[in-house]
Every structure is written in C-alpha cells, then in structure tokens.
Amino acid sequence: MESPRSMAVLVLVFFVLCRDLARSPAMAGNQAQGFAFLAVGEAATFTFVNRCTDTVWPGVLSNAGSPRLEPTGFELSPGEARAVPAPAGWSGRMWARTGCSQDGATGRLVCATGDCGSGSAECAGAGAAPPATLAEFTLDGSGGLDFYDVSLVDGYNLPVLVETSGGGGSTGPASCAAAGCAADLNAMCPAELRAGGSAACRSACDAFARPEYCCSGPFASPAACRPTAYSQVFKTACPRSYSYAFDDPTSTFTCGGGPDYTVTFCPGATPRSALRFTGHPSLLRPLHDLLLILIIHVAISEGREW
Template sequence: MALLSDHQHSSEMAFVFVLLLVLEGVSGATFTFVNKCDYTVWPGVLGKPDLGTTGFELSKGSSRSFQAPPGWSGRFWARTNCKFDDSGHGTCATGDCGSGGVACNGASASPPATLAEFTIDPAGSKDFYDVSLVDGYNLPMMVEANGGSGSCATTGCAADLIRRCPSELKADGGDACKSACDAFGKPEYCCNGDFGSPSTCRPSMYSEIFKSVCPKAYSYAYDDKTSTFTCAGADYTITFCPSSSPSLKSASIGVDAQQSVEQAAVATSSWIANLATSHSTSLHPSISLLLLLPLILIVSFS
C-alpha cells in the first residue's frame, strides 16, 4: 500500500508540475533545420521527450521545424550520401545511425559526424547548447539562437574541415574527418581510463587543429569553457553548410594563394601531429623542422 501511495503521489506531483508549466506559458523551443548544402541531407534526431521524428529528408534549400517540449534533451546531426529505396530502407555514407532506414529509432550517429547538442530548461530558464567535433566531422553546421535572453551566442563550425583533415584522420572515402579517439582508440585521445578527468585529459595536437579552425566548437571531451553556450526562452536554427563571407585575408591574397596557404597549413599541422604521436618522418626532428620552416612562416604571416 505504501508503494502504491508513493506512486500516486509522484503521479500527482508530475501532473501539477506540467500544469504549472502550461499556466506559466513555458512552451519549450522550436528547432528549425535549414539545408544550405548543395545536396540533400538526412538529419538524425536522438532525444527525449519525442519530437515526433527521429530522422527525415531535407532537400537542398529547404527547411523544416519541430516543437520541442520543456525539458527536451538530445542531439541532431546530418547524414550524407544516403541511398534509400522506395520502401525507405537504406544506409548513409556519413552519420549513419544503423537503423537501416530514414528514421533512426533511438540510435545515434556513427562517427565521424558533426553534432548539435541541446538541453532545454523545463522551467524556461537557461538552455544549454553546443556544436561538437568530439565524434569527428562530416559537414559544416551552425546553431543560432533566436528571440531569447542572455548571451545567446551563435556557435558551430562553418569551415570545411575535410579539406584541412590530416591524412591519418580521413575516413574511408574521404568524405569525413575522424576524431583522434576514433582513429587511434588511445585513452589520452578518448579521455577514458587513466585520462578520464579534466585534470588528466588535455587537448591533443589533433584536437588543437580542430579548435584553431572552429574555436567555438567542442574539440575534445572536456572542452567546456569555450564551447558550451546558454540562452533563455529562445528558438534555435540549425543550419547545415552555412554560407560565410570570405575573409579580408582570402580576398586580398586571392583564391589560389589562399588554397596554397591552407594546403601548407594542413601539411605542417599533420606533420606536427604525427611527431607528437611517434608517426613522424625518419629525419631527426630538428632537421625536419628546419625543412618545414618555410611552410610555417607562410602560415604564420599570411
């Protein structure tokens, strides 16, 4: 009888809580997905309570919105190069959730995939959100808060990290960039085992490459201080392949020169990362560094 009484009391309290939210006008948040890629993507959804979808098709130039209830928590990502038959069965080249269909049905993305993560406050106070590269990267993504109060910063990664991806992190097919954890499985990259705390797991040379290009996105598991954002009472727009204005630097030196600088930066960063993980060239480090000095100077002063 005591157990029954406790259950009834819990149910009554839950009902009262929901009623209070309704009376106070707490309505959660609207998520709007916008596809600015030159191709169709298939967003995946993992979270609770149910948004009414766990995966859908989003053609080039289109958008779609969903209402999230107060207290919703979960993640979004985009699947690319998907092939589904007329019955909706198929797979995707990146971000596949393993469900064998358009709906992910409670499964998350297979790395590498760019993730957008949210927790909507049940009382209408601070929402928490971020864009994460901890599981790797498969396309540019930006998150923008609309109509909220607080810092409400735009975050994400608009850069083409596949072009900047070190060769040892490139996924099969070359259409995604792995995290160092996914590529090597070492505890120091995965922040587990003896490296399972903020004091023992530090940024790696690989995560620093991601961070330098996308400073607002999570680059490793404990990258909280510069990568988690808050906003109260906002709606959110998640844009895949957001357009970005060319920087003054690229406009002044020309496209071809900019590409050469970027290629030099990738080569230099990859070599330094390899050196840190004992995969470097057979030359003595000091000699190799001297040989690469012109590349480093190009990147530093361009």
C-alpha cells in the same frame, strides 16, 4: 452577459480550427506530436536548414528520460527548411546524414556518413555512427537556462551552425551566441583521420582508441586530459565547437528566455532568399494562444452570473 450557447459556439469554433489545421499540408506528419505539445507545453522550435549543395537527412536523438521528438529523421533537399517542436526540459542531439541512398537489394536507406542504422529516414531512437558533427541541446537546464554546443568529439562530416532567436536573460560572452563549425574540416583533415574517401574526418579517439585521446582511464579529468595536436586542428578551424571531451569553458553556450533554434547545415552555401520552408515554423503557437484565450474566457464567464 454571455449565454451558454455563445460559449458553446466559441468552443465549436476552436475545434473547427484545430480540424482545419490538422488537415492542412503544413500539419501533415506533425498532427500527433502537435496536439501532444499543446498539452505539455512547447519550449522551443528547432528549424533545420539545408544550405548544402546536396540533400541531407537530419537525425534527432533524445537523451534518456527525454521525450522522443517527431520526426526522428527526415530528408531535407538543398534550400529547404523544416521545423520540429520540442517540449520543456528536452535534451538530446541532432546531426545530418550525407550520401544516403536506397540499397537495391534490401531497400534500406544507407548513408555514407552519420548513418543511424535504422534503414529509413527516421532514426527511431538510434544515434549517429561516427564521424558526425553533432549539435547538442539541454532546454530549461540549470538556472532555467538552455545549454547548447556543436561537438566534434565524435568527428566531423559537414559544417553545422546553431543560432538562437527570441532568447535572452543570460550573461557573458557565450550568452545566446552562435555556436558551430563553418569550416570545411574534410579539406584539412589529417590523412590518418580521413574516413569514407575524405567524406568525413574522424576524431583521434575514434581513430586510435587511446585513453589520452578519449579522456578515459587515467586521463578522465580536465587536469589530465589536455588538448592534443589533433584536437587543436579542429579547435583552430572551429573555435566555437567542442574539439575534445573537456573543452567546456569555451564551447558550451547558454541562453535564457526560451529561445528558438536554427540548425544550419553548410551555412553560407545557399542564400537565405532561396530557402524553401517545408513545415510551418510555429504550428503550435496559434493553437496554444487560441486555447489560452478560450480558457481565460471560460474562467471569466464562470465568475459571472448567467
């Protein structure tokens, strides 16, 4: 039989551990959202990996009604990786900005592709200006499954690969499979779609704003909006990506069991052994497990006679 004093000691140990983790470099910049996710439950960890030869600036935009992830943008040097936790039910999109630099006159961060217009590393609720390769996610959606895809509907600025880990429970060829585009579409981009001196490749919708390319107006249905010569260029090079608005049957992937995700920019450009992790990949799980143990301990103890 344990005494109330021993219970107090256990609780004190828990808060000391929380304090030490909060002061650690791995927790720096993530403290507030870390403890918030302890309360609402972490559904997944997104690990961003930069295998490009240049620095990229990932951006994160939550869909309407989904909580904002923190951070909403950051700098990621070549060979670095960083983890961002997401709560249950989160949905939104992610991308990478390229060619970013500080404007000498205003001090604002300006990016050659994927710019969110915030003027800083954080996008703070703003989305990517096309063209940009987008990774899109809905966690714990229909049937308890996660839905994810890599979209070229808004154009392309760099290769992106999405991979799952730790999931399962869905069936079919798209179950927990890798999604994305590893090809260099900028090298094969039609001249009329090139943007920023071949730094990116526009979609036909963005370039021409015609309903047959945008699947709008009389073309706003899968039956009416069919693949075009431009979308087929994208689809041939990147068969596991969205090439146009109604490309769903072969481009949306599902995964059950609460997987984590790795979003890799320029997959294959940097050996995995050379990656440097700039954030703890599972900041919250040890705290979550410890808190759960304490709760169970308290529940059991309250059922005993003191």
